[in-house]
Amino acid sequence: MSSLTEREFERLLRVRARQKARKPEFLRTLWWKFPKFKNDPKWRKPKGIDNPMRLRLKGRPPVVDIGYRAPAAVRGLHPTGLEPVIVANTKDLERLDPAKHIVYIASSVGLRKRLEIVKTAKAKGFRVANA
Numbered sequence: 001m002s003s004l005t006e007r008e009f010e011r012l013l014r015v016r017a018r019q020k021a022r023k024p025e026f027l028r029t030l031w032w033k034f035p036k037f038k039n040d041p042k043w044r045k046p047k048g049i050d051n052p053m054r055l056r057l058k059g060r061p062p063v064v065d066i067g068y069r070a071p072a073a074v075r076g077l078h079p080t081g082l083e084p085v086i087v088a089n090t091k092d093l094e095r096l097d098p099a100k101h102i103v104y105i106a107s108s109v110g111l112r113k114r115l116e117i118v119k120t121a122k123a124k125g126f127r128v129a130n131a
Helices: 006-022 035-039 090-095 111-124
Strands: 083-087 101-105
Touching (some): 083 090, 101 111
Parallel strands (some): 083 101
């Protein structure tokens, strides 16, 4: 939140939410045509010389573009406006600030340690996104 007022920051979060709602799902060229693409239709940049998607012809799926990006001040933040941080143990919580950070517990952490991290985080005032 560098040099932004609280009101401007809230506005940018709303702008990002609105943009994200209108953003299409980007799927690779001809994902509907080949069975091997239907299972995993993740984005691949269209590269053929006559590729209608690369040429952005009418009626073709949208292509990833810089214009779909969120405002730089709120890019990568949690919807609450806090910065997400992955934590693997209770010692990681010491260097964080509850007013600025939201905690995600690492997927490699087991149940016993996870419960310990959640208890410590709640005591220090952190919000845990995947408790």
